[in-house]
Amino acid sequence: MSWITKTFTSSIGRKVIVAITGLFLCTFLVVHLVGNLQLFKDDGGAAFNIYSHFMGTNPVIRTLEWVLVLGFGFHIYESYTLAVRNRAARKVGYVDSRPSENSPWYSRSMALLGTLILIFLIVHMYNFFYRARFGDLDPDINNNDDLYTLVVTSFKQWWYVLLYVGAQIALCYHLIHGFRSGFQTLGLNHRKYTPIIRVIGYIFAIVVCAGFASMPLYFYFFK
Amino acid sequence: MAGNNPNAKPMNLTLKVWRQRNRNSEGKIVEYQVKDISPEMSFLEMLDVLNEDLLLKGDEPVAFDHDCREGICGSCDLFINGRAHGPEKGTTTCQLHMRKFSDGDTITIEPWRANAFPVNRDLSVDRSAFDRIIQAGGYISVNTGGVPDGNEIPIPKNIADKAFEAATCISCGACVAACKNASAMLFVSAKISQLALLPQGQVERKTRVENMVAQMDKEGFGACTNIGQCAAECPVGISLENIALMNREFISAKATSENLA
Numbered sequence: 001m002s003w004i005t006k007t008f009t010s011s012i013g014r015k016v017i018v019a020i021t022g023l024f025l026c027t028f029l030v031v032h033l034v035g036n037l038q039l040f041k042d043d044g045g046a047a048f049n050i051y052s053h054f055m056g057t058n059p060v061i062r063t064l065e066w067v068l069v070l071g072f073g074f075h076i077y078e079s080y081t082l083a084v085r086n087r088a089a090r091k092v093g094y095v096d097s098r099p100s101e102n103s104p105w106y107s108r109s110m111a112l113l114g115t116l117i118l119i120f121l122i123v124h125m126y127n128f129f130y131r132a133r134f135g136d137l138d139p140d141i142n143n144n145d146d147l148y149t150l151v152v153t154s155f156k157q158w159w160y161v162l163l164y165v166g167a168q169i170a171l172c173y174h175l176i177h178g179f180r181s182g183f184q185t186l187g188l189n190h191r192k193y194t195p196i197i198r199v200i201g202y203i204f205a206i207v208v209c210a211g212f213a214s215m216p217l218y219f220y221f222f223k
Numbered sequence: 224m225a226g227n228n229p230n231a232k233p234m235n236l237t238l239k240v241w242r243q244r245n246r247n248s249e250g251k252i253v254e255y256q257v258k259d260i261s262p263e264m265s266f267l268e269m270l271d272v273l274n275e276d277l278l279l280k281g282d283e284p285v286a287f288d289h290d291c292r293e294g295i296c297g298s299c300d301l302f303i304n305g306r307a308h309g310p311e312k313g314t315t316t317c318q319l320h321m322r323k324f325s326d327g328d329t330i331t332i333e334p335w336r337a338n339a340f341p342v343n344r345d346l347s348v349d350r351s352a353f354d355r356i357i358q359a360g361g362y363i364s365v366n367t368g369g370v371p372d373g374n375e376i377p378i379p380k381n382i383a384d385k386a387f388e389a390a391t392c393i394s395c396g397a398c399v400a401a402c403k404n405a406s407a408m409l410f411v412s413a414k415i416s417q418l419a420l421l422p423q424g425q426v427e428r429k430t431r432v433e434n435m436v437a438q439m440d441k442e443g444f445g446a447c448t449n450i451g452q453c454a455a456e457c458p459v460g461i462s463l464e465n466i467a468l469m470n471r472e473f474i475s476a477k478a479t480s481e482n483l484a
Contacts, residue, residue: 003484007477011408011446012436012470082446086404089445091338095241095252096331098305099403102455108403110448181449187471189464 011085012185014078019185021075022178026204028068033211040218045140045148053144056132076118083111106173107181113174120167127154155219168213175205233259234326238273240285241333243342246349250342252331262322266309267292267299269321270332286345294318294458297393300400301346302333307397307456315395315458335396337405339442350396352442353410359438360431361414363423376422389417391459398453398461404445409453411439412469413461419472429476436473 007013035055038048055061099108106113128151131137137145154160179201183189188197235258243250257273264272267289274284290298299316303309309319324330332346340348378386390413398409415432418424424431447466454463 003477003482006437006484010436010473011406011440011444012473013477015446016470016474082448086406086445086448089338089405089443090336092336094302094305094333094336095239096305096333099401099452101306101310102401103403103450103452107448107450108452177449184449184463184467185447185470187467187469187474189467191464 011082014082015185017074017078018082019182021071021078023182024071025068025075026175026179026182028071029208033208036215037211039148039151039215045146045152046142048148048151049140049144049146050142052132052147056145072121076114079111079114104177107177110174110177110181113170116170117167117174120163120170123163124167151215152219152223155216156223158220161216161220164216165213168209171212172205172209175208176202179204231262231322232326233261234321234324234328236260236269236324236327237329239329239331240273240346241342242285242345243334245344246341250345260321262320262324264321265292265317266301266303266319266321267317286343286347288347289317292317295393297395297458300335300348300350300396302335302400304331307335307401308395308458312455313458313460315393318458335400337396337399337444339405339407339444340396340399348396350394352444353394353396353407355442356407356411356435356438357414360427360434361418362427363418364426365423378421382420386417386420389413389420389461389465392417392461393459395458397456397458399444401452401456402445402447403450403452404448406447406453407439407442407444408447408466408469409457409461409463411435412465415469415472416465419468428472429480430482432469432472432476433480433482436469 008017035051036048038051039045041047128147131150132145132147137147137150140146140148155164180194180198183194183197235256238255238257239252240255241250242253255273255277257269257276260269260272267287270285270287277284288298288300290296292299294315294317297315299308301308301316303316303319308314308316309323311319311323334340334342334346335348335350339352340350343349392410392413394410396407396410399405399407402409415435418431419428449463449466451463454461
């Protein structure tokens with residue numbers, strides 16, 4: 001094995017990949033959330049459809065889309081590999097184990113939360129991304145594909161709203177641990193900045209997830 | 224051993240103890256009753272009482288590791304009621320006293336659980352994986368010859384304190400035992416930090432972190448997920464800052480060392 005493969009298959013090497021891709025995916029969440037806020041514009045979806053047309057056709061965005069796919073791919077693959085290895089590190093478990101006395105549940109449940117988010121992601125991609133890219137959406141007044149109407153009608157179904165809000169709760173806990181954990185793994189722990197990173201992590205997780213959850217709730221209850 | 228406090232009421236306890244003959248045999252939990260335990264006894268003294276009873280009955284005593292019994296050797300590796308070293312924060316098992324329990328309690332006692340720490344017998348585990356990690360790089364090169372003068376090498380107070388804090392690690396393995404992933408990163412990072420912070424550790428700085436992390440992985444410990452169970456259960460309070468420092472050391476060593484292997 002060369003030093004490169006050795007580095008990235010070591011425990012810390014894999015952790016570093018999870019951290020970098022995780023923090024990168026956080027930046028994606030911001031872009032995704034900010035763009036989607038156009039759903040709230042009361043123009044029958046014209047602005048949102050212009051935006052989604054741009055996101056689906058702009059060559060820079062289409063290139064970055066692959067970077068995003070790689071980000072997700074590496075984050076999921078490396079986390080999975082680590083989770084399998086970590087589980088295998090204790091073949092015989094304890095008869096009496098009380099981890100709740102020394103740590104929060106969500107920090108211990110990152111693989112489970114991640115799996116829930118992945119299931120949501122697959123459903124979400126199929127519903128919106130797949131149909132926007134490969135489906136046959138009707139044109140809106142500007143002759144853009146009318147993704148807005150698809151979103152609004154989807155969010156009129158209660159089980160959809162439940163799935164989306166549930167996924168955001170899972171994402172929120174995943175981010176509360178993941179945000180600060182990413183910095184820690186990259187070695188960015190400092191008595192000046194770590195407390196600030198913790199606070200930013202909480203705010204980030206809550207604002208992002210509340211923002212995403214507000215969309216299905218808004219269309220279900222107020223539209 | 225009964226203590227000096229006349230108000231200390233003796234306790235009767237039910238113990239559920241992991242019994243296992245040797246590394247290859249199947250183990251199981253066996254229940255015992257112990258009577259007239261003084262609240263002022265240490266946990267290990269309570270086990271001594273159990274073993275005396277067992278010997279009188281002609282049973283095999285329970286094997287457990289212990290040495291100094293004053294909280295500095297790191298031998299007494301018991302998982303008590305679902306926690307490494309028991310319910311009290313910042314203590315080893317020998318410094319846990321029976322006053323933390325109540326009359327009639329049932330106490331479950333298990334060995335450390337990790338593939339890298341195979342059970343030798345009953346509650347005693349083999350922690351030589353830690354020794355092999357230390358052998359892989361937990362040392363410094365020094366010139367033989369005359370003893371250097373004290374304070375000859377200037378070290379800032381805060382750095383010296385940090386290195387000392389890391390050096391207080393007693394290698395007890397509670398971090399591994401408590402970690403959901405059976406990760407040894409708190410232990411390894413304490414050793415790496417201690418030497419990376421001090422001028423004496425600079426000679427092997429890069430090879431040390433590369434070799435110690437490689438050995439840690441080879442021993443079959445899990446990888447840290449930054450939960451913090453280790454630091455919460457550490458009897459000497461080694462902090463997670465050390466793990467961040469180790470990660471930093473590892474990343475920079477891998478990026479800049481001349482080791483191509």
